[in-house]
Structures are given as structure tokens and as C-alpha cells.
Amino acid sequence: MNTVSRLWRSGWTVRLALLILLAVATLAVAGPAIAPQDPLAQDAASALQEPSWAHLLGTDYLGRDVLSRLFAGAPASLLSALAAAAIGLVLGALPGALSAFVPRVGEWLALRVVDALLALPFILFAIVFAALLGNGLPQATLAIGILVAPGFFRIARAATLRVRDSPYIDAATYLGASAWWVLSRHVWRQVAPNLVVAAVSALGGALLAVASLTFLGIGVQPPAPTWGGMLSSDLGYLGQRPWGPLAPALAIVVTVGALNVVADAARDVLGADAPARQKEAVRV
Amino acid sequence: MTIVTAEAPPAPAIGAEPRVRSAVPVLRTVLATLATAVAVFLLATFATFALGAASGSNPAAVALGEVATQADIDRLNHQFGLDRPFLVRYLDWIAGAVTGQLGTSWFTGIPVADSIAQAFPVSLSIAAGATIIALVGGFAGGVLAAVTRGGVVDRLITLLSTVAATVPAFVAAIGLILLFAYAIPLFPVAGYTPPDKSVGAWLLCLVLPSAALSLDAGADIARQLRTSLVGTLGENFIVGARVHGLGPARIVFRHALPIASGPALSTLGVHAPRLVGGAVITEVIFGMPGLGQLANRSALQGDVPVVQGVLLVTIAVIVAVGAVLNLVISRAGGTERSAA
Amino acid sequence: MSELSQITAPAPTADAVSVSPHGGTALGPSFDEGSLVRPAAVEASDLVIAAADGSLLVHGVSVSVRPGEALGIVGESGSGKTLTCRALLGILPPGLSVTGGTVRVDGVDLTGAGEREWRDVRGTRIGAVFQDPASYLNPAMPIGAQLEETLRVTARVPRRQARERARELLDDLGIRRVDLVLRQRVAHLSGGMLQRVLIAMALAADPAVLIADEATTALDVTVQAELLDLLGRLRAERGLALVLVSHDLAVVAQVCERVQVFRDGRVVEAGATSRVLRAPGHPYTRELLRAHAAYGLERFLA
Numbered sequence: 001m002n003t004v005s006r007l008w009r010s011g012w013t014v015r016l017a018l019l020i021l022l023a024v025a026t027l028a029v030a031g032p033a034i035a036p037q038d039p040l041a042q043d044a045a046s047a048l049q050e051p052s053w054a055h056l057l058g059t060d061y062l063g064r065d066v067l068s069r070l071f072a073g074a075p076a077s078l079l080s081a082l083a084a085a086a087i088g089l090v091l092g093a094l095p096g097a098l099s100a101f102v103p104r105v106g107e108w109l110a111l112r113v114v115d116a117l118l119a120l121p122f123i124l125f126a127i128v129f130a131a132l133l134g135n136g137l138p139q140a141t142l143a144i145g146i147l148v149a150p151g152f153f154r155i156a157r158a159a160t161l162r163v164r165d166s167p168y169i170d171a172a173t174y175l176g177a178s179a180w181w182v183l184s185r186h187v188w189r190q191v192a193p194n195l196v197v198a199a200v201s202a203l204g205g206a207l208l209a210v211a212s213l214t215f216l217g218i219g220v221q222p223p224a225p226t227w228g229g230m231l232s233s234d235l236g237y238l239g240q241r242p243w244g245p246l247a248p249a250l251a252i253v254v255t256v257g258a259l260n261v262v263a264d265a266a267r268d269v270l271g272a273d274a275p276a277r278q279k280e281a282v283r284v
Numbered sequence: 285m286t287i288v289t290a291e292a293p294p295a296p297a298i299g300a301e302p303r304v305r306s307a308v309p310v311l312r313t314v315l316a317t318l319a320t321a322v323a324v325f326l327l328a329t330f331a332t333f334a335l336g337a338a339s340g341s342n343p344a345a346v347a348l349g350e351v352a353t354q355a356d357i358d359r360l361n362h363q364f365g366l367d368r369p370f371l372v373r374y375l376d377w378i379a380g381a382v383t384g385q386l387g388t389s390w391f392t393g394i395p396v397a398d399s400i401a402q403a404f405p406v407s408l409s410i411a412a413g414a415t416i417i418a419l420v421g422g423f424a425g426g427v428l429a430a431v432t433r434g435g436v437v438d439r440l441i442t443l444l445s446t447v448a449a450t451v452p453a454f455v456a457a458i459g460l461i462l463l464f465a466y467a468i469p470l471f472p473v474a475g476y477t478p479p480d481k482s483v484g485a486w487l488l489c490l491v492l493p494s495a496a497l498s499l500d501a502g503a504d505i506a507r508q509l510r511t512s513l514v515g516t517l518g519e520n521f522i523v524g525a526r527v528h529g530l531g532p533a534r535i536v537f538r539h540a541l542p543i544a545s546g547p548a549l550s551t552l553g554v555h556a557p558r559l560v561g562g563a564v565i566t567e568v569i570f571g572m573p574g575l576g577q578l579a580n581r582s583a584l585q586g587d588v589p590v591v592q593g594v595l596l597v598t599i600a601v602i603v604a605v606g607a608v609l610n611l612v613i614s615r616a617g618g619t620e621r622s623a624a
Numbered sequence: 625m626s627e628l629s630q631i632t633a634p635a636p637t638a639d640a641v642s643v644s645p646h647g648g649t650a651l652g653p654s655f656d657e658g659s660l661v662r663p664a665a666v667e668a669s670d671l672v673i674a675a676a677d678g679s680l681l682v683h684g685v686s687v688s689v690r691p692g693e694a695l696g697i698v699g700e701s702g703s704g705k706t707l708t709c710r711a712l713l714g715i716l717p718p719g720l721s722v723t724g725g726t727v728r729v730d731g732v733d734l735t736g737a738g739e740r741e742w743r744d745v746r747g748t749r750i751g752a753v754f755q756d757p758a759s760y761l762n763p764a765m766p767i768g769a770q771l772e773e774t775l776r777v778t779a780r781v782p783r784r785q786a787r788e789r790a791r792e793l794l795d796d797l798g799i800r801r802v803d804l805v806l807r808q809r810v811a812h813l814s815g816g817m818l819q820r821v822l823i824a825m826a827l828a829a830d831p832a833v834l835i836a837d838e839a840t841t842a843l844d845v846t847v848q849a850e851l852l853d854l855l856g857r858l859r860a861e862r863g864l865a866l867v868l869v870s871h872d873l874a875v876v877a878q879v880c881e882r883v884q885v886f887r888d889g890r891v892v893e894a895g896a897t898s899r900v901l902r903a904p905g906h907p908y909t910r911e912l913l914r915a916h917a918a919y920g921l922e923r924f925l926a
Contacts, residue, residue: 112320116327119602121595123564124579125332128591131583132339208452212565215454216580235458235569242462249455257450524760527713528825529747529778532739538773539762 006269007262014265017258024255027071028078035068039225048241057247060230061237066247073225073248077214078255080141081207087145088206089199092152097191099153100160114150122147123212130218137219144209148202155198159191193270197263204259211252227252313614321607325599326378332595333374341586342366343390364390364589377592386593391585396593399578404597406476407574409486410566411559413494418501418559419552425502426509426548431536433514441506448503454565457496461569464492474571493570497563501555509548516544546613553609560601663731664688665833665865666712666750672724673707673716673889682707682889684725687867691832694859694866696876696897698912699886705869708886709835712867713752714742730832747778751826755838757818761810767821768806771828779829793824797854816847820854827858833865834858840875852879873916877901885909 007014032039036056043063051058057066099110129143130136163169163186172186214220214228227248234244343360344352361367364387365376380386386396429441451459465473471492477485516522517540525535564576575594582590667688673681682704689695699705710716711727714734726735730749734741754760762770771790775781781789794802797820810818819839826834836855840848856879858864870876876883876897883900885893885908893906904910 112323113327115320115324116331119324119328119599119606120331121560121598121602122558124576124595124598127564127580128332128583128595129335131580132335132341132586132588132591135584212452212454215565216568217584231454231458238458238462238466242466245455245458245462249458253451253455256452260450520754520756520759521762523715524754524822524825525762526715527746527752528774529743529829530773531743531777534777539765543762543764 003266003269007265010265010269013261017261017265020254020258021262024074024078024258027074028082029075031071031074035065035071037065037068039064039068039072040223041065048237048244050241050243058241058244060244061233061241066230066244069225069230070227070247070251073227073230074251076137076224077207077210077227077252080137080219081144081203081210084141084144084148084206084210085199085203087142088148088202089152089195091146092149093156093191093195096153096156097160097187099157100164114153117147117150120147123209126209126213127216127218130213135218136221140210140213140219144206144213147209148206151202152195152198155194156191159194160187163187163190193266196270197267200259200266201263204256204263207252207256207259310615314611317607317610321603325603328599328603329378329381329596330374332592332599333377334370336588336592337370337373339586339588341390341588346390346586346588360390364388381593381596386596387589389582389587389590391582391587391590396589399590400575400593400597403573403575403578403594405478406572407560407563407567407576409479409490410493410497410563410572410574413490414497414501414559414563415552417494417498418505418555421498421502422505422548423509423545425506426513427536427541429506429510430513430517431532438510442510445503445506448499449507451499453496453500454569456499457493457566457569460492460496476572476574489570493563493566493572496569497559497566501552501559504551504555505548508551509544512544512547513540516540549609550613553606553613556602556605556609560598560605664728665691665693666729666867668708668712668725668727670725671708671711671722671727673704673711673720674723676719680723680889681720682711685886685889685891686725687712687884687891689833689865689867691865692859692863693882694868694880696880696883697867697869697886698871698873698876698883700871702888703886704889705886706837707889709752709837709867709869712835713746713750714739747774747826747831748829749831750833750835751829751831752835752837753819753822753826753839755841757815757822757839757842758810760822761818763810766807766809767813767818768808771806771821771825774825774828781828790824793828794821797824798850814847815843816851819843819847819851823851823854823858827862827864830862831864833867835867835869837869838871839868841870841872848875855879873901873912885912 004018008018027034041064043059045063046055046059047061047063049055049059055065055067057070060066060069095110099107102110126140126143126147129146130140133139169186172181210219211226211228211231214226215232217229217232220226220229230248231245231252234241234248237244342357343364343366344357347360348356358367365373368376377387384397386400388395389399392399425441425445429438432438448456461473464471472485472489473492475489477489479486513536517536522535522540525539530539563574564580566572567574567576568580575598579591579594582594667686669686669688670684671682671686672684675681685704685708687695687697687708697705697708707716707720711722712729714727714737716722722735726733728734729745732741732745732749734745761767768787768790771793772786775786775789775793776783779789790806791802794805799805799817799820805813805817805821813821823834834855840851843851852875855866855868859866866879868876868880881897882895883897884891885900885906887908893900893904893909895905900909901913904913
């Protein structure tokens with residue numbers, strides 16, 4: 001919480017971003033409950049309407065209230081993005097840290113595996129993964145998590161290498177510290193800030209990936225709403241309702257933007273020295 | 285007056301060409317890059333193949349659908365060689381791939397290589413277009429921002445870069461469609477015209493998808509170039525060049541830029557996987573019959589050979605591009621200090 | 625003080641420069657009195673340099689060098705000597721600017737001049753070499769290409785003749801195996817070699833003045849001596865005016881007939897080298913001389 005208060009104080013953009021994230025998090029947890037109307041209620045008569053008092057964001061091509069769909073679709077997109085980032089963290093960080101201590105050959109191989117994962121075309125692979133293993137959101141989440149892991153691997157590895165090569169580790173060992181103690185105290189202190197920053201920006205990337213996949217129809221069980229799915233259907237009706245895509249697009253972009261802003265600020269506050277953006281692994 | 289002799293590096297013979305002597309380290313770099321590329325390629329294709337094998341899809345299910353009986357499944361499995369051990373199938377597949385044999389579609393029976401050959405130029409056109417736009421735009425923006433450092437132009441470019449980096453390709457694509465289909469009808473928003481039909485139409489239909497795809501890479505290149513160019517322009521040898529009377533244009537383009545381009549080019553390398561294989565969304569939005577659409581459709585159908593083939597080709601291109609970029613960057617380096 | 629007093633002893637009738645390594649015969653007058661009425665090759669009058677926040681770094685400094693003359697500038701780091709030189713070249717670091725006084729190079733008034741006007745003057749009327757020669761050359765290009773570029777662009781030598789001219793220049797500066805050297809990059813050449821190349825580039829367009837800012841500081845003592853000899857020869861051959869900046873009084877004493885002492889952005893003493901060394905007026909100058917004497921080589925030779 002100390003970190004959050006420091007973040008809060010570091011500028012108005014960060015403050016705005018944090019508030020946005022708070023709102024988004026609320027949606028993620030309670031979205032369907034706060035939706036003003038039933039997101040699935042169709043009303044063909046009032047399809048493709050402009051925003052009005054009855055429907056604050058208008059209606060889609062089946063007459064469903066856009067605002068409610070936005071709220072109801074939040075958990076699916078947000079929670080699976082969170083899960084994907086978590087999977088990536090777990091799969092990537094520990095091997096990354098350990099890779100600094102294994103012998104040459106193993107290290108080279110591990111690095112090549114990471115390179116291989118990074119060479120895989122992200123979205124293409126995620127689509128294929130999800131589609132071939134069952135067209136559901138859990139598979140998509142797993143795919144994204146695996147593809148995000150290399151980023152965490154590299155960051156954890158870089159931070160651990162810096163620690164490993166610094167003299168005070170030698171000093172600690174001479175003084176009788178065990179490997180576990182060294183790991184848990186020194187390595188963790190160096191690695192943790194970088195991982196936190198990476199996790200926040202990976203979250204943004206994962207959200208984009210989830211949105212892309214649901215846009216393409218992976219992991220979506222209509223008529224359940226998802227932000228990406230809403231974009232996809234809006235695309236078909238651009239002629240009648242050109243501002244249609246604005247709502248889900250803004251929701252996605254604003255959330256991702258807020259996450260990036262917080263990631264940058266966290267980098268300064270926590271003193272993490274790795275680049276804040278995990279550009280490599282997580283781009284759509 | 286004392287005479288100073290040239291302090292040449294240990295030379296076997298007088299007048300020996302420095303270039304010949306430095307060939308060995310270059311060769312070593314090339315071999316190392318090749319070894320890495322091959323290793324990465326094999327690992328990635330192995331993962332792809334394992335994915336296909338794990339999918340539980342089979343030719344009978346794809347071709348015959350729900351009416352397939354167990355006998356059908358076994359028959360078609362045998363016909364496609366799927367009852368052999370996993371490693372045998374993998375090696376067979378890779379060996380075939382090197383000679384251009386990628387199997388047959390379970391759905392249509394068309395050789396995978398043919399479908400890919402048809403879809404590849406489309407994706408390549410979009411990727412090439414996006415790369416060109418990203419490079420030109422990124423370099424122009426980066427140079428402008430660096431030389432007007434701190435000024436209005438710099439801040440504007442930085443702002444644009446941040447926006448471009450945050451907006452995902454598909455949102456940008458939709459925005460572009462809105463702008464150029466409904467507001468100013470200038471470019472086609474769907475469909476693909478091959479260049480042998482009409483080069484003009486081909487170029488036009490590429491503009492929007494390439495632009496949408498290039499935003500992220502272009503923004504990153506611009507930011508990276510700005511940072512490294514600002515750094516390079518602060519070096520002593522730039523002061524030296526100024527003092528010798530060289531003009532700003534010459535200093536920036538002949539001296540600073542070649543040295544500062546390295547990190548920006550490697551940024552492009554990082555984006556290459558996305559540009560090459562990740563054009564899926566863009567292809568779908570703009571209705572382009574490229575590799576992405578092919579893979580998407582086949583994956584949803586469970587047509588494993590096609591999916592594996594597309595991934596293999598994409599991975600091969602990405603690995604090759606990455607290797608070439610690595611070599612170019614390592615040659616463009618060379619900021620060593622004096623011997624004394 | 626023995627070595628320095630050797631240099632300051634009044635000369636017999638020398639009318640040419642007789643320069644020699646430490647501990648030789650004295651300097652004679654090296655400019656004719658007529659040059660006193662010629663305009664200065666480069667001068668700054670009451671120069672004031674301020675930082676972006678308004679604080680003054682150089683408080684009204686006046687420096688002038690006449691054609692063919694050698695001026696020494698001594699002072700510790702932060703005394704403003706480098707900033708003054710940079711102002712004479714128009715290359716003040718961003719954030720710093722000349723807020724008072726005038727700058728004239730070879731008769732051209734460049735106070736408040738724009739980059740284009742400065743470019744006309746740099747290399748053609750005034751040249752400079754600095755400390756750490758390796759960092760002042762492009763690490764990715766062969767030095768021959770860089771020298772030729774300066775010849776083509778600044779000295780307007782036609783492309784075809786540039787290579788030949790580059791060879792001549794390096795040969796004249798005492799470099800053997802010129803062709804091999806021209807092909808090398810920065811990393812393969814020694815500091816002394818690189819400084820010669822930089823001197824060649826600075827003098828390519830035959831300027832009237834050469835500023836040498838701590839040009840020999842980072843080099844071996846023997847190399848330093850060779851370079852100082854070289855500068856002396858160039859002065860005699862081309863009538864080149866020299867501004868030699870150094871924290872080392874002995875270097876300045878060997879080459880320059882006038883010296884100015886800088887401290888905290890001001891000139892605290894100026895005059896003929898022989899006079900300043902023999903009879904320093906300012907307490908700071910006296911301190912400098914004392915320190916040089918106390919830590920000088922003579923202690924171990926006596």
C-alpha cells in the first residue's frame with residue numbers, strides 16, 4: 001500500500017490512471033451486477049440506436065443495450081487477461097531467475113527455447129492453440145500466458161544476473177549464507193520491482209490479446225458479451241452506426257493505456273531498471 | 285624532428301589488407317547466428333507440431349464431420365500416416381518441408397504448399413508495406429524529434445508516438461476504415477488485387493492495412509531512434525565535426541545516424557514476428573486472403589496440416605529476418621576506443 | 625624553479641623560434657612589432673557567459689591573439705578557460721550562452737551570430753584540437769575518409785585531389801606509412817597518431833588560428849614533446865596563431881610568449897610569459913608557480 005500511495009503522489013496522470021483502473025477492477029468483479037439492463041435482452045425494434053436517456057451508449061444490431069453489455073463483458077476479458085499475466089509470471093520468472101545459475105549448455109538451451117517462443121507469431125499461435133485445443137476462453141488464456149512468459153523470463157534473468165555478479169553476494173556467501181537465503185533475500189529484492197512493473201504492462205498486453213482473440217471469435221460463446229466480440233459485430237454495421245465501435249474500443253484502449261501509465265510510474269517509484277514495456281512478447 | 289611510425293595492428297606482412305584479417309571474426313558471427321537460427325527454428329516447429337498432434341483433431345472428423353465412424357477415422361489416419369510414432373512424423377514433416385512438401389489439407393485435399401503459396405504474397409505485401417511505412421515514418425519522426433530536441437516538434441512527435449504505441453492495430457484499422465471509407469473515400473477497405481492484375485489497385489488496397497499494422501513498430505522505432513540519436517549527437521566526435529566546418533545535415537545523416545541506427549533497427553527485429561505473422565487481425569478486418577485468414581479458418585476447422593504449414597512458413601520467415609537483422613546490426617557496430 | 629628560470633632568461637639576438645625539449649635555450653621574440661597594429665586573429669572582449677538559470681560562468685574575460693602569436697591560457701578545471709575557447713568557436717554547450725561582450729574571428733564579428741555564419745568561419749579561419757583525440761573522431765569510419773571529407777567540404781579541395789592532399793598533410797605532420805594509417809579506424813591508432821590526424825583536419829583549410837585545448841594532456845610525455853615541437857614548426861611555416869590551453873605551466877612556458885591566467889571565470893593575470901613567470905603579480909599566479917615548483921621534476925634531479 002506504501003507503493004500505491006507513492007504512485008498516487010507522483011503526478012496527475014498516474015492518479016487518473018489509478019482511478020480508471022479502480023473503476024475497471026470494480027467492473028471486473030461486479031460488472032454484470034451493476035449493469036443497468038439485461039445485456040442479453042434483444043429488442044429488434046430499437047436496434048442500432050444512438051445514445052439516449054434510455055440507452056446511455058445506444059443499442060447494438062440486436063437492440064441490446066451497449067452499456068450493459070460493456071459492463072457484463074468486462075469480467076470475461078479482464079479476468080482472463082489477469083489469469084494470463086499470472087500464468088506468464090509463474091512460468092517465466094522462476095526459470096528466468098534459475099537460468100542464471102545453471103551450467104552453460106543448459107543456459108544456452110533455455111535461451112533458445114525462449115527465443116523460439118518469441119519467434120512464434122503471437123496472435124497466430126494463440127488462435128491456433130485455442131482453436132485446436134478446444135475453442136474456449138481457458139485455452140486462449142493458457143496460450144496467452146505461455147506466450148507472455150518469455151518476457152518475464154528475460155526480466156527475471158537479467159535482474160538475477162546483475163545480482164549474481166555483484167560483489168556483495170560473494171561477501172554474503174563467504175559469511176556463510178546459504179543459497180536459499182541469498183535467493184530469497186538479495187535476488188528477490190532486485191528482481192521483485194522489475195517483475196511488478198513487467199506484470200502490470202503484461203496485463204495490458206494480455207488484455208489486448210484477449211480482445212483480439214474474442215474479436216476473431218475464439219473463446220467467445222455468443223450471446224455472452226466480450227469487448228472484442230462487441231467490436232467485431234459493430235464492424236459489420238459501420239454504415240448504420242459509425243460510432244458504434246467507439247465504446248468497446250475506448251474501453252480497451254483506455255484500460256491498456258492506464259496500465260501502461262501505471263507501469264511507467266511504478267518503474268520510477270520502485271526503482272526498477274528494466275524497460276517498462278514488455279514489447280517483445282505481448283503485442284497483437 | 286622526430287618521425288612517428290604507424291601503429292598498425294600485428295600484421296603478418298607489410299601492406300596486408302586489414303579487411304582480410306578481420307574475415308575470421310565475421311565468419312564466426314555468421315556461423316553463430318546461423319546455429320542460433322536453426323536451433324530456434326527446430327524448437328519452434330517442434331512446438332507447432334506437438335500442438336497439432338495434441339489437438340485431437342483427425343482427418344476423418346474434419347473431412348466427414350459427425351458421420352465419421354471409428355473405421356473411417358482409422359482408415360484416414362493410416363492414409364495420412366498418422367499412426368506412426370510422433371518423432372518419425374515430425375522428422376518426416378520437417379524433411380518434407382525443406383523440399384517444399386507440406387502435406388495435404390484434411391478438408392479440401394489441396395496440397396498445403398499450394399494454399400500457402402497463394403496466401404503468402406498477400407501477407408508478404410502487407411508486412412512489407414507495414415515495414416516500409418514503419419521504417420520511413422519512424423526514422424523521419426526520430427530524426428526530427430532528435431534534432432529539434434525539446435522543441436514543439438519534438439513534443440508533438442513524442443505524443444504521436446505514445447498514442448500510436450497504445451492504440452492496438454485493430455482499433456487503428458477500424459479508425460482508418462471509418463476515415464477512409466466513410467469520411468474521405470480514398471482507399472479501398474476490403475479485398476485484395478494481385479499486382480499482376482493491376483499494380484495501381486494492388487498498391488491502393490495495401491495502404492490501409494499496412495498503415496494500421498505499422499503504427500506500433502513505427503512509434504517504437506521513432507522513440508528508440510530519438511533516444512539513441514540524441515545520445516550520439518552529444519558525443520565528442522560530433523563536436524569535432526562541427527569544429528571542422530561540417531554542416532548539420534551532413535553531420536546528422538553521414539556521421540550520427542549510421543551509428544545511432546543500430547538500436548532502432550533491432551527494435552524492428554523485435555517487431556518482425558508481429559509484422560509477419562501477426563497480421564491476422566488486419567487481414568480479417570480488411571478482408572485480405574492472406575496467411576492469417578488461412579490459419580484462422582483452418583484452425584477453426586481443425587485442419588491440422590494447413591495450420592502447421594502456415595506456422596512453419598511464418599516461423600521460417602521470422603527466424604530468417606531476425607538472423608539477417610542481427611548480422612546487419614553487428615556489422616554496423618564498432619564504437620571501440622583508441623588503442624592507446 | 626631552475627627549469628622555469630632557464631626559459632625565462634633574456635634571449636640574445638634570436639629572431640627565429642628555437643624550440644627544444646625541457647631545459648634548453650630560451651625563446652626569442654616570435655612576432656614582429658608590426659603585428660601589434662594588425663587586427664587580432666581571434667579575440668573576445670569582456671566576454672560574459674551565463675547558464676540557463678542566469679548564473680554567470682565567465683565574468684567579462686578579454687582574450688586576444690595576433691597573427692603568428694602563441695597565447696597560453698592556464699587555470700584549473702572550472703576556471704572558464706574551456707568555455708571561453710568554446711565561445712571562440714561558437715560551440716557552447718546547450719543551455720549556456722554569451723550574454724555580454726564580443727567575439728571576433730579573423731576580423732569577422734560573430735557576436736550573436738547564427739550557426740551558418742559560424743560554419744563559414746570554422747575550419748577556414750579558426751581550427752581546434754581537444755583532449756582525448758580518440759573521442760573526437762567517428763569510430764565507425766576510417767580516418768582517411770574523415771580527413772578527406774574535411775578537405776572536400778571545408779577546404780573545397782576537388783574530390784580527385786583530396787586523397788593526394790590527405791597524404792601530403794599526414795606526411796608533413798610526420799606520419800610514416802601514410803596509406804596504411806589512412807585506412808585505419810580510430811581503435812587501431814595510438815593517441816599521438818590520432819592527435820596528428822586531428823591537427824591535420826583542423827589545419828586542412830589553412831585557418832589563421834589553432835586552439836589547442838589540453839591537446840597534449842592525455843598523452844605520453846615523449847609524444848607530448850613531439851606534438852609541441854610540431855605545433856611550433858607549424859607556427860613558423862604557416863604563420864599560424866596558437867591558443868594553447870593547459871593546466872601545465874611548463875607546457876605553456878615552452879611554446880607561448882604570452883600567457884593569461886584564468887580563475888573562477890576571470891583573467892587574473894596576463895602578460896609576456898617571461899615576465900609572468902619571473903615576476904607574477906597576482907597571488908594566485910604565485911601559488912600556481914609554487915605548486916609547479918614543489919611538485920615538479922626538478923626536485924628529483926637536483
